[in-house]
Amino acid sequence: MRTVLYLVQKEFLQIFRNKFMLPMLLVMPVVQTILLSYAANYEVKNLSLGVVDHDLSPMSRQLVATFGASGYFTVYNTVFSSKIADADLARDRTDLILEIPPHFERDYIREGAGKVAITANAINAVKAGLAIGYANNIVRAYSLSHASPVAVNRPPAAIQVEYSNWYNPLLDYKTFMVPGILGEIIALIICFLTALNIVREREVGTIEQLNVTPIHKWQFILGKLLPFWMISLVMMTVGLTVGWLVFRIPMLGNLWLVFAYTLVFAPCMLGIGFLISNFAESQQQAMFTAWFFLLIFILMCGLFTPVDSMPEWAQWLNTINPVKYFVEFMRLVLLKGATFADIQQNFFTVLGYAAVVNGLAVWTYRKRV
Amino acid sequence: MDHAIQIEQLTKTFGNFTAVNAISFEVAPGEIFGFLGANGAGKTTALKMLTGLLKPSGGQAWVAGIDVQRKPEQVKRRIGYMSQKFSLYEDLTVRENIRLYGGIYGLKRTDIKAKTAVLLEKLQLEPYADQLVAGLPLGWRQKLAFSVALLHEPRIVFLDEPTSGVDPLTRRQFWDLIYEAAHNGVTLMVTTHYMDEAEYCNRVSIMVDGKIEALDTPRNMKKTFAAEDMDEVFRKLARSGS
Amino acid sequence: MNRFFAFVLKEFRHIYRDRRTMLILFGMPVVQVLLFGFVLTNEVKDANIAVLDPSKDPASIRLTNKLVSSGYFRVAANLQSPEQLEPAFRNGSIKLALVFPPDFGHTLDHEGTAKIQLIGDASDPNTATTLINYANAIILNFQQEYAQSSLGAQQAPQPMILAESRMRYNPEEKAVFNFVPGVMTLILMLVSAMMTSITLAREKEMGTMEVLLVSPLKPLQIVLGKTAPYLALSFLNAVLVVLIGMLVFGMPMRGSFLLLGFECFLYMFVALSLGILISTRAQTQMAALFVSALSLMMPTIVLSGFIFPRESMPVFLQAVGTAFPATWFIPIVKGVMIKGVGLSYLWKETLVLVGMAVVFIGVSVRNFKSRLE
Numbered sequence: 006m007r008t009v010l011y012l013v014q015k016e017f018l019q020i021f022r023n024k025f026m027l028p029m030l031l032v033m034p035v036v037q038t039i040l041l042s043y044a045a046n047y048e049v050k051n052l053s054l055g056v057v058d059h060d061l062s063p064m065s066r067q068l069v070a071t072f073g074a075s076g077y078f079t080v081y082n083t084v085f086s087s088k089i090a091d092a093d094l095a096r097d098r099t100d101l102i103l104e105i106p107p108h109f110e111r112d113y114i115r116e117g118a119g120k121v122a123i124t125a126n127a128i129n130a131v132k133a134g135l136a137i138g139y140a141n142n143i144v145r146a147y148s149l150s151h152a153s154p155v156a157v158n159r160p161p162a163a164i165q166v167e168y169s170n171w172y173n174p175l176l177d178y179k180t181f182m183v184p185g186i187l188g189e190i191i192a193l194i195i196c197f198l199t200a201l202n203i204v205r206e207r208e209v210g211t212i213e214q215l216n217v218t219p220i221h222k223w224q225f226i227l228g229k230l231l232p233f234w235m236i237s238l239v240m241m242t243v244g245l246t247v248g249w250l251v252f253r254i255p256m257l258g259n260l261w262l263v264f265a266y267t268l269v270f271a272p273c274m275l276g277i278g279f280l281i282s283n284f285a286e287s288q289q290q291a292m293f294t295a296w297f298f299l300l301i302f303i304l305m306c307g308l309f310t311p312v313d314s315m316p317e318w319a320q321w322l323n324t325i326n327p328v329k330y331f332v333e334f335m336r337l338v339l340l341k342g343a344t345f346a347d348i349q350q351n352f353f354t355v356l357g358y359a360a361v362v363n364g365l366a367v368w369t370y371r372k373r374v
Numbered sequence: 375m376d377h378a379i380q381i382e383q384l385t386k387t388f389g390n391f392t393a394v395n396a397i398s399f400e401v402a403p404g405e406i407f408g409f410l411g412a413n414g415a416g417k418t419t420a421l422k423m424l425t426g427l428l429k430p431s432g433g434q435a436w437v438a439g440i441d442v443q444r445k446p447e448q449v450k451r452r453i454g455y456m457s458q459k460f461s462l463y464e465d466l467t468v469r470e471n472i473r474l475y476g477g478i479y480g481l482k483r484t485d486i487k488a489k490t491a492v493l494l495e496k497l498q499l500e501p502y503a504d505q506l507v508a509g510l511p512l513g514w515r516q517k518l519a520f521s522v523a524l525l526h527e528p529r530i531v532f533l534d535e536p537t538s539g540v541d542p543l544t545r546r547q548f549w550d551l552i553y554e555a556a557h558n559g560v561t562l563m564v565t566t567h568y569m570d571e572a573e574y575c576n577r578v579s580i581m582v583d584g585k586i587e588a589l590d591t592p593r594n595m596k597k598t599f600a601a602e603d604m605d606e607v608f609r610k611l612a613r614s615g616s
Numbered sequence: 617m618n619r620f621f622a623f624v625l626k627e628f629r630h631i632y633r634d635r636r637t638m639l640i641l642f643g644m645p646v647v648q649v650l651l652f653g654f655v656l657t658n659e660v661k662d663a664n665i666a667v668l669d670p671s672k673d674p675a676s677i678r679l680t681n682k683l684v685s686s687g688y689f690r691v692a693a694n695l696q697s698p699e700q701l702e703p704a705f706r707n708g709s710i711k712l713a714l715v716f717p718p719d720f721g722h723t724l725d726h727e728g729t730a731k732i733q734l735i736g737d738a739s740d741p742n743t744a745t746t747l748i749n750y751a752n753a754i755i756l757n758f759q760q761e762y763a764q765s766s767l768g769a770q771q772a773p774q775p776m777i778l779a780e781s782r783m784r785y786n787p788e789e790k791a792v793f794n795f796v797p798g799v800m801t802l803i804l805m806l807v808s809a810m811m812t813s814i815t816l817a818r819e820k821e822m823g824t825m826e827v828l829l830v831s832p833l834k835p836l837q838i839v840l841g842k843t844a845p846y847l848a849l850s851f852l853n854a855v856l857v858v859l860i861g862m863l864v865f866g867m868p869m870r871g872s873f874l875l876l877g878f879e880c881f882l883y884m885f886v887a888l889s890l891g892i893l894i895s896t897r898a899q900t901q902m903a904a905l906f907v908s909a910l911s912l913m914m915p916t917i918v919l920s921g922f923i924f925p926r927e928s929m930p931v932f933l934q935a936v937g938t939a940f941p942a943t944w945f946i947p948i949v950k951g952v953m954i955k956g957v958g959l960s961y962l963w964k965e966t967l968v969l970v971g972m973a974v975v976f977i978g979v980s981v982r983n984f985k986s987r988l989e
Contacts, residue, residue: 011477019465022506029906037911040936041918044929047658047742051927068777094784095957097947100927119777127783128950129794131658131746132925137781138753145756148777166755167731168748170738171705178741186914193910201902210459217425217455218478219447288901289814293640296810296909300648300803303913309923310658311743313711319655337706340739347706373429373446 008220012228020232034190034240035247041186042252045309046178049135054078055090055099062110064151068121071147072103077139094126101125101136172340183248184335185308191240192274192302192328195233197295199278203229204291207282216372226367230275237271238264254339262345266334269356273327276362283369302328330355378403378530378561379424383433386419393419395584396433401563401577403529406556408575409565410608416584417565418458421534424563425455438529454523454531458538458565462519464508468499471507472522479526493521513544520551530561537568549574569605578604580611587611620837628845641811641849642856645803649857652799653865656923657791660746664692665712666704675721675762679732682758683714688750701735711737712747724762785954792865797949798922800857801942804880805887805916808850810908812843812891817904820895835984839977843888847881850888854880861953870956879948879962882969886941889976896983916942944968 020026054072058065073080081099084090093099104122113119123140125133206212215225241264248254278295285291305312305319306328312320323329334351337343345352379401386394394416401407411417422428424437426446435442438452462471469490476486494500497517507515516536523531533552537545549571556562564575572578572592579589588595588611592604601607631637665683669676683689692710695701704710715733717723724730734751736744786793819825828838858876861867869876891908898904918924919937926934926943937943944965951957951965959966 008478008480011474014477015463015466015470015474018470019463022465025903025906029910033911037914040933041914044933044937045918045924046928047745047924048928049925053927092961095951095955096961113777117776120780121777122780122782124782124784127786127789127793128954129925130783130786130789130791131660131794133783133786134789135746135749137783138749141753141779141781142756144777144779151777166752167733168736169733170736170741170744170748172737172739174738181739181741186918190910190914193913197905197910201905205902209464210457211461211463213427213457213459214455214461215478216427217450217453218475219450220478221447289818290636292810292814292901292905292909293644296806297644297648300806300913301651304652304917305655307740309917310656311660311740313663313743314657314659314661315655319651336739341706343706373426 008224009227009231012220012224013231016228016232020236030194030236030240031243034187034194034244037190038183038187038244038248039251042179042182042248045182045186047131048178049132049139050077052078052101052136052139053081053099055081055093055102056083057085057087057090057102057104058083059085059107060105060109064110064113064119065105067151068105068144068147069103071143072140075139075143077136077143094124097126099126101133101140103140177252179252180254180340181336182308183252183254184245184339185306185332187241187244187248188270188331188335189303189306189308189328191237191244191271192331193299194240195237195271196274196278196281196299197292199229199233199275200281200285200291200295201288203279203282204285204288208288222367222370222372225372226279226363226370229279230272230363233275234268234271237274238267241267259338259344262338262348263335266331266338266348266352266355269352269359270327270331270334272363273355273359276359276366277327279366280362280369283366283371302326305329306332308332327355327358330358377401377436378405378438379407379563380436381424381433382435384420384423384430384435385432386416386423386428387431392584394423397581397584397586398433399579399586399589401561403561404556404559405577406552406562406564406575408572408578409563409581410567410569410572410578410604411565411581412612413567415581417581418534420581421532421563421565424449425453425532426450452529454526454528456516456519456523456531456533456536458535460512460515460519462507462515462522465506467504467506468494468510468518469503471518472525475522475525481526489525493525497521513540513548516540517544517548517551520548524555524560528560530563531555533562533564535565535567537566537571545571569603569608572604580608582612619833620841623833623837623841624844627841628848631845631849637811641807642853645807645853645857646860648803649796649799649860650864652803653792653796653861656795656799658742658746658794658923659789659791660688660743660750662690663688663712663743663747664710665689665714665747666693666695666701666710667691667714667716668695668698668701669714669716669720670718671716671720671722673719673721675724676716678762679755679758680714683751683754686750686754688747688754705735705737711740711743712751714751790866792867793950793954795923796861796865796867797946797953798920798942800854800861801883801920801945801949802916802922804850804854804857804884805942805945806909806913807853808846808884808887809891809894809912810905811850812846812888813894813898813904813908814901815846816842816892816895817898817901821900836981839892839980839984843892846888847884850884851881854884858953867953868956869953871952871958875959876949876952879945879952879966879969882966882973883941883945883948886969886973886976889973889980890941892980893976893983896980912940916940919943921946938968941969941972944972 056069058069069080069083072078081093087104090102094102102124106120109119121144123137125136127133281294282291285294305323305326312323312329330351334348337348377400382398383396384394385396397420409417419428423430424435424442426442426449430443437449440448442449466474472490472493473486476489494503499518502510520536537548540548552562575592577591578595579586595607599607599610601610667680669680684691693704695704701713713735715735717731720730734748736748738744783789862869894904894907898907919933920940920942922942926937948962948965951962
């Protein structure tokens with residue numbers, strides 16, 4: 006064990022001596038977590054509305070004003086030609102077009118039905134769906150409020166929908182994103198670091214010197230893993246503290262549980278890095294292999310797009326994605342206040358994962374080739 | 375134990391290529407044994423098998439009486455090694471490098487301290503003890519690396535081209551260190567492609583294409599080949615080999 | 617000039633012979649584009665919901681069925697009491713709960729109004745918002761139908777405004793239209809920038825760069841010579857990825873192939889010059905990797921509009937996002953392929969990319985020269 010301590014000491018000396026490394030380890034994750042957490046939301050707001058008003062009646066103006074006052078839409082411009090409106094839509098200046106035909110008001114009053122057309126840029130279909138949903142609601146509400154009370158004997162049956170958003174009542178996506186993005190960045194950094202660090206020692210030749218000493222494989226691997234393990238804990242602590250200070254993320258769950266989990270999750274990523282280094286011949290190879298897997302882990306972890314929307318086979322593939330477990334865990338513990346009993350399956354899966362990866366790493370590491 | 379190193383029919387093949395072809399010889403305790411040959415002749419491969427870095431494809435070898443084939447880790451306890459690539463950590467200081475290797479070989483903290491002091495004094499590195507190794511001239515680094523390889527007092531030390539790229543004066547100083555170690559009873563096995571260095575060895579073997587073509591004391595070898603110096607011996611051998 | 621071409625040719629052969637590099641350059645992006653194209657989608661399908669329905673009358677059952685038949689939802693649990701809500705959410709098995717009051721239908725028919733409650737699992741706020749909005753739209757629709765079926769016969773029709781909605785450019789509402797251009801942009805950027813920055817940093821680390829610097833080639837020639845082969849390969853790569861988008865994911869090609877080709881070429885040039893810029897600053901491969909992969913990867917994913925709509929971001933972050941080439945290339949791909957617009961619509965984005973290339977190359981050459989002096 007004493008041997009391992011000497012190796013750990015050496016590793017820390019090297020890390021702290023590298024001027025470039027410390028900011029990478031401490032500043033970059035925090036800055037990225039804060040900035041990116043502000044941006045990562047699906048909220049659809051500030052929709053830009055182009056209006057084509059062929060009617061120019063009091064009623065059409067009123068309808069447009071209702072859109073403007075709704076809070077969802079900003080009226081970009083009012084034009085009189087569909088062509089111009091289409092061009093604005095094509096240029097991404099507007100997200101949707103409200104087209105009011107001629108005689109809109111007259112038709113509404115005389116025939117009891119006015120027509121408008123709403124055209125959305127549907128490249129992002131979900132966003133377009135929501136935008137059209139909002140627009141329909143506004144039109145419907147306007148239509149109801151405008152209907153002359155004389156014509157209506159009795160209001161039609163209405164269902165009042167009450168919403169509540171549990172665990173995050175204000176729908177503050179940051180509380181969800183902060184722990185998630187932090188975890189992703191930590192996973193990214195430590196996996197890259199381990200893989201490169203070992204391959205670099207091989208390229209430089211220092212690893213050969215270690216291999217002719219009587220140290221055991223597990224001592225060598227532990228000597229590499231422990232420093233990065235500790236660093237990941239520090240990153241987690243700093244990141245969560247900043248997240249709590251800046252965003253006031255609720256810390257519902259047991260914080261010790263979060264750290265206990267990080268203790269298990271970090272070796273998982275470290276082990277993957279180690280495993281990659283065992284098979285890479287150069288730093289370049291190690292980098293690209295690690296990058297390949299990390300990008301997949303990160304985009305599929307459920308932070309950016311819901312895991313439930315993925316095809317069945319992808320969800321199955323995702324069982325080997327450690328970052329997915331991390332995101333799931335953080336959400337359950339930090340936001341839902343889950344206890345150990347709720348997350349033990351996740352916890353033990355990751356523990357087993359870490360054991361398997363590191364076992365494989367020790368097994369495939371060769372002191373003698 | 376009679377021999378420090380004993381090798382019988384040791385062979386290493388990489389696919390179709392035979393890097394080391396059934397070599398056999400013995401090295402006596404306290405001997406300085408030179409391993410000569412052109413680049414790619416198989417010297418480094420042979421050395422790596424003896425130090426447990428490469429698995430032999432065939433044959434047997436005993437280092438300090440231990441079977442290299444079967445118990446490479448036990449061999450490692452008893453040997454020192456200095457590779458042709460610079461093997462100390464450039465981003466650690468002189469003192470930190472010594473402490474690291476002392477720690478790896480299980481020396482006590484107080485022993486490491488004492489040995490560091492002795493070593494620094496001997497190499498006259500005291501003023502540079504807390505400087506990064508990266509900043510030292512190559513010759514100094516090589517001397518430091520050799521001293522670190524001796525730190526745990528191994529009985530046998532393997533040196534793989536320890537002086538390549540070093541100026542003649544520093545090479546001379548380096549050989550003084552080797553003599554001193556041999557004087558203390560350490561067996562040294564040195565690979566080199568400087569033929570003048572061969573003269574400093576007790577015995578030399580010359581490898582050509584994975585085989586040992588000649589093995590004797592430098593003096594006998596010059597006599598056998600009727601050569602002025604080792605350089606000529608080597609040229610004659612290489613010509614007959616190809 | 618002849619010397620320069622000889623140099624480019626040498627570099628090209630060098631890369632071409634390196635099988636592993638070729639595999640990285642072509643294999644990895646193809647696998648990732650295929651994977652992400654299928655996997656990344658924000659559309660909701662069969663989301664698990666829980667229903668707590670103490671009334672169990674025709675109206676509540678009809679509404680539940682309507683929700684399920686929409687394809688967005690699947691009833692995973694029928695709860696008996698409000699106490700069961702918490703555990704159902706807690707273990708993460710449901711995303712949304714629909715809570716009916718007792719006597720839902722009766723209240724609706726006789727008092728003209730009834731309350732229901734939608735509870736979203738907002739620990740994933742993005743999904744919760746989407747689900748609640750979908751559910752809401754379905755409920756409104758149900759309400760209209762219900763009103764018509766129950767009142768329609770007895771009452772004079774009330775004046776209505778009918779809103780006819782159209783989904784322009786993507787009437788089938790395919791998620792790939794939104795994600796595939798982003799995936800292409802992201803992966804081409806990262807692979808190209810990483811590849812160049814790391815390759816050049818490697819030459820620096822190994823000392824082979826020095827050899828080139830003492831040659832009679834000018835710094836700009838060295839930089840361009842090193843990049844030319846990668847530019848050719850990256851461009852091929854871009855074409856390959858576009859073809860995958862079309863053939864595998866059914867992306868349309870409504871605009872001009874030629875224009876898209878030009879834009880891809882420009883974008884790859886920007887990515888490579890960014891790689892060069894990074895390498896002139898980074899001393900080691902590790903440093904180059906950290907800058908090109910770590911500080912480029914996450915911000916490009918989040919800020920470029922690849923996944924999250926840019927207009928919902930705080931203004932400051934929208935501004936930060938404009939610094940990433942991907943932010944400008946995504947609208948170009950969508951514009952040419954899906955909207956079928958030409959350069960007259962995309963000149964601004966194109967100019968920004970040209971400007972970026974000029975700045976990156978300019979700063980690189982300056983860094984390069986100052987190193988020599």
